[in-house]
Amino acid sequence: MVVLELADAGTLNPLYSSNYYSTVYENLIFDGLVNIGPNFQPVPDLATAWKASKDGLHWNVELRRGVVWSDGVPFDSNDVVWTFRAMLAPDTAFPYRGQFNYIKSVTADGPYRVRFDLSQTNALFESQALNSPILPAHVLARIPFKQQQQSSFGEHPIGTGPYALLQWRHDEQVTFVRNERFWSGPPKIRTVVFRIVLDDSARTDAMENGEADVDDAMAAASFEILKQRHTKLRMLHIRDLYPEFLYLNLTRPGLGDRTVRRAMMYGWDRLQIVKGLGRGDAEYALGITPPVLEHWYDPRVRNYPYDPALARATLDGAGYRLGPDGVRRKGKVRLAYALSFPGNGQASSALEIASEFQADMRDIGVAITLQQIDYATFLAQTQEMKYDVALSGWGGVPDPDEMTLLASDQFPPAGNNIMHYRNPRMDRDLRRGLSTLDPAKRKAYYDDMQRLIAEDVPVLYFEFPYSRAAISPRVHFDFEHALPDQYLFLNVGSWTLQS
Amino acid sequence: MIVFIARRLLAAIPLLLLVSLISYGLMGLAPGGPTAIFQAQARQLSPAARAEFIHALGLDKPWYVQYAYWLGNLIFHGNLGNSFVDHRPVVTKIVEKMPVTLEMLSLALLCTIAIAIPIGIYSAVRRGSAFDYAATVLAFASYGMPVFWLSVILIDAFAVNLRLFPTSGIASVGHERDPLDRLYHLVLPVVALTIVSLASWIRYQRAAMLNVLGELYLRTARSKGLSERAVILRHALRNALLPTITLLGLSLPGLFGGAYFVEFIFSIPGMGFLGINAVFQRDYPTVMALTMLTAVLVVLGNLLADVAYGLADPRIAYD
Numbered sequence: 001m002v003v004l005e006l007a008d009a010g011t012l013n014p015l016y017s018s019n020y021y022s023t024v025y026e027n028l029i030f031d032g033l034v035n036i037g038p039n040f041q042p043v044p045d046l047a048t049a050w051k052a053s054k055d056g057l058h059w060n061v062e063l064r065r066g067v068v069w070s071d072g073v074p075f076d077s078n079d080v081v082w083t084f085r086a087m088l089a090p091d092t093a094f095p096y097r098g099q100f101n102y103i104k105s106v107t108a109d110g111p112y113r114v115r116f117d118l119s120q121t122n123a124l125f126e127s128q129a130l131n132s133p134i135l136p137a138h139v140l141a142r143i144p145f146k147q148q149q150q151s152s153f154g155e156h157p158i159g160t161g162p163y164a165l166l167q168w169r170h171d172e173q174v175t176f177v178r179n180e181r182f183w184s185g186p187p188k189i190r191t192v193v194f195r196i197v198l199d200d201s202a203r204t205d206a207m208e209n210g211e212a213d214v215d216d217a218m219a220a221a222s223f224e225i226l227k228q229r230h231t232k233l234r235m236l237h238i239r240d241l242y243p244e245f246l247y248l249n250l251t252r253p254g255l256g257d258r259t260v261r262r263a264m265m266y267g268w269d270r271l272q273i274v275k276g277l278g279r280g281d282a283e284y285a286l287g288i289t290p291p292v293l294e295h296w297y298d299p300r301v302r303n304y305p306y307d308p309a310l311a312r313a314t315l316d317g318a319g320y321r322l323g324p325d326g327v328r329r330k331g332k333v334r335l336a337y338a339l340s341f342p343g344n345g346q347a348s349s350a351l352e353i354a355s356e357f358q359a360d361m362r363d364i365g366v367a368i369t370l371q372q373i374d375y376a377t378f379l380a381q382t383q384e385m386k387y388d389v390a391l392s393g394w395g396g397v398p399d400p401d402e403m404t405l406l407a408s409d410q411f412p413p414a415g416n417n418i419m420h421y422r423n424p425r426m427d428r429d430l431r432r433g434l435s436t437l438d439p440a441k442r443k444a445y446y447d448d449m450q451r452l453i454a455e456d457v458p459v460l461y462f463e464f465p466y467s468r469a470a471i472s473p474r475v476h477f478d479f480e481h482a483l484p485d486q487y488l489f490l491n492v493g494s495w496t497l498q499s
Numbered sequence: 500m501i502v503f504i505a506r507r508l509l510a511a512i513p514l515l516l517l518v519s520l521i522s523y524g525l526m527g528l529a530p531g532g533p534t535a536i537f538q539a540q541a542r543q544l545s546p547a548a549r550a551e552f553i554h555a556l557g558l559d560k561p562w563y564v565q566y567a568y569w570l571g572n573l574i575f576h577g578n579l580g581n582s583f584v585d586h587r588p589v590v591t592k593i594v595e596k597m598p599v600t601l602e603m604l605s606l607a608l609l610c611t612i613a614i615a616i617p618i619g620i621y622s623a624v625r626r627g628s629a630f631d632y633a634a635t636v637l638a639f640a641s642y643g644m645p646v647f648w649l650s651v652i653l654i655d656a657f658a659v660n661l662r663l664f665p666t667s668g669i670a671s672v673g674h675e676r677d678p679l680d681r682l683y684h685l686v687l688p689v690v691a692l693t694i695v696s697l698a699s700w701i702r703y704q705r706a707a708m709l710n711v712l713g714e715l716y717l718r719t720a721r722s723k724g725l726s727e728r729a730v731i732l733r734h735a736l737r738n739a740l741l742p743t744i745t746l747l748g749l750s751l752p753g754l755f756g757g758a759y760f761v762e763f764i765f766s767i768p769g770m771g772f773l774g775i776n777a778v779f780q781r782d783y784p785t786v787m788a789l790t791m792l793t794a795v796l797v798v799l800g801n802l803l804a805d806v807a808y809g810l811a812d813p814r815i816a817y818d
Contacts, residue, residue: 002672002673004672009585010584010585010586011584011585011586011587013586016586019584093551093555093556095551097551098551149586150581150586154585154586154587155587169675170592170595170768171596171768171772171773172669172670172675172768173675195672196768197668197672198667198668198766199665199666199667199668199766201658201659201666202665202666202667202668202671202672206671206672211671211672211673212672374531374779375531375779376529376530376531376532376533376779376780376781377529377530377531378531379531379532380530380531380532381530381531413550
């Protein structure tokens with residue numbers, strides 16, 4: 001099976017995964033204790049069962065027996081304990097260590113049971129911590145934590161997953177061969193080759209003439225063209241977790257005023273962005289909680305239908321009068337802002353979105369100038385609060401938690417609240433939502449969070465772009481439950497390929 | 500000669516140090532830190548974690564402290580460091596990408612020479628003719644043409660509209676080992692590189708030839724009754740080629756510079772592609788290694804030009 005990708009992975013060492021593609025490949029090579037199942041619920045992987053104590057602070061995890069690493073060495077609790085110790089040791093410099101700082105200790109209780117002790121309850125323990133890829137202690141434990149980063153493991157990984165790395169030609173192709181010893185039986189497809197092809201027409205050609213079987217990063221335009229040509233390809237629109245929105249710097253005069261933000265929502269034809277621009281490949285957003293998380297998503301929130309007249313009236317009512325230059329002002333506050341968006345020259349859809357926004361805002365008397373900058377500069381600018389409005393997104397995880405984005409103790413550099421948004425009720429919701437384990441009780445907090453987001457509009461939300469995949473007629477899997485993005489190949493072990 | 504080369508190489512050391520210092524400083528002044536470690540992350544990395552990671556890499560120190568570490572590592576351990584993207588030694592990464600770039604550049608250089616030298620000579624011999632004027636206009640047009648613009652135009656015309664050549668990449672899917680397929684992919688990039696470097700070669704060759712044509716020994720040759728063809732090809736050409744040899748060394752850095760644009764636009768996974776991506780991701784070790792490589796090429800190219808000139812022209816002596 002040949003898969004087309006846009007870029008190469010950095011390293012295949014999960015402790016230092018450097019980009020999206022690292023995660024895609026690591027999903028083939030490694031297993032977590034739990035896996036992400038259909039509907040994003042945790043399902044057994046290397047763990048067969050896991051159970052929390054009453055207070056939620058102690059977890060016992062039962063491990064699967066008879067699992068071997070791709071080099072033939074048996075897997076046991078040592079591997080799990082070592083992996084978590086490595087993740088938590090500061091010397092390792094594991095970038096996500098902060099997300100797991102509530103894990104106090106990890107100890108083996110015999111070869112097939114592991115005990116986790118937590119310093120506080122955390123609702124993300126199952127979906128995030130237990131989902132971490134487990135690494136082979138027999139290979140890595142002899143390397144001190146400080147030197148892990150220099151090890152060649154990222155080039156020669158060994159895992160328990162359905163596939164093993166066969167050959168890696170950097171920036172050209174990565175070949176995986178099935179792990180004959182995979183615990184749930186050898187995968188049906190013998191080899192999976194990821195080819196890096198940047199050019200869009202080359203990708204569509206390869207898909208059309210059967211040289212490639214999967215393209216999960218096709219540009220929207222080519223995707224539409226292929227769909228209209230009625231090829232034999234299966235064109236999948238997969239609902240995604242990742243919201244796109246406009247960050248607002250709430251410390252800027254005007255943007256700090258909720259009335260202005262609401263007027264901007266009324267005055268921005270977001271449906272046009274979602275359905276128009278020749279794309280029609282996104283879900284309309286009523287907030288930043290993904291609709292695909294059906295258990296959590298709550299559409300019963302304040303809505304902002306496109307209504308420029310209402311937007312103008314709202315601004316008039318709040319005292320923002322139209323100036324002779326077509327820009328509204330109130331006292332010294334002039335509603336004129338720069339919209340920053342990243343792009344190294346090829347992000348045309350970001351430019352389209354930005355231009356539409358600019359035109360719509362002009363209509364209601366808000367002046368927007370566009371500022372396309374490279375990604376590193378964009379990050380620096382937003383983290384240092386040197387921006388007005390910024391087009392980006394945040395999230396993409398199968399959980400409604402938005403602590404680092406919305407809590408008032410998460411202003412940069414601590415977290416990603418680059419709006420400087422502050423609402424005590426929101427803080428309370430987020431805190432309780434994260435520490436409550438019972439999904440029914442948790443839901444109440446996140447319902448309130450979604451309501452507050454719609455009331456306060458800390459960001460101008462507009463869409464959840466679909467994840468797109470073109471699949472050749474040779475390839476079969478459970479299309480109904482296809483997962484987006486890096487999760488697409490999560491269950492590749494059960495896919496089949498007709499010759 | 501050996502003394503001359505040694506002296507030039509010694510003089511290059513402070514120059515290279517200065518280049519490295521300025522490059523490192525400029526890089527440090529560029530906004531934003533390394534993004535490679537968290538760009539397009541599947542899982543969002545909190546700014547706090549990012550800060551911690553940057554601390555672990557020593558990137559929170561002032562740029563001149565980082566520079567000192569970098570230089571020390573290079574001088575005392577001969578180590579150019581590891582990439583921030585995949586933690587592999589940057590030398591490995593560069594060596595891996597070198598063959599593609601060298602293949603493309605040598606093809607471009609060969610094409611340039613094969614086209615420019617005859618045109619230059621013919622223009623000089625037929626000075627003032629329609630051909631000469633046409634060649635001059637062509638040369639100036641090509642000289643003013645930015646290679647990135649030309650590349651896009653070529654793609655649009657020959658790949659998108661006429662569908663004669665692939666738009667990008669170095670190989671078709673499934674034909675990664677096919678040398679003909681590789682050549683086919685290299686046509687447009689090589690054409691782009693050739694066109695933009697034609698100008699200087701044509702002008703240079705024309706001037707050199709004109710210089711020689713005024714020499715008295717050509718009059719002697721003619722008065723011996725030699726045919727004009729023999730005069731030009733046997734007597735004038737050999738001498739007129741001398742200055743052009745210099746250009747060979749001097750054009751190396753320009754070619755590598757062009758490779759950055761061309762490889763990026765055509766998505767050819769060579770050193771230039773690596774370099775541009777490294778800049779976007781602020782992968783300092785890779786950027787520095789490539790910058791230093793280019794600086795060394797400039798120094799060596801100049802030296803090569805001088806040495807070649809000396810070897811070819813017995814009138815030039817170095818002491």
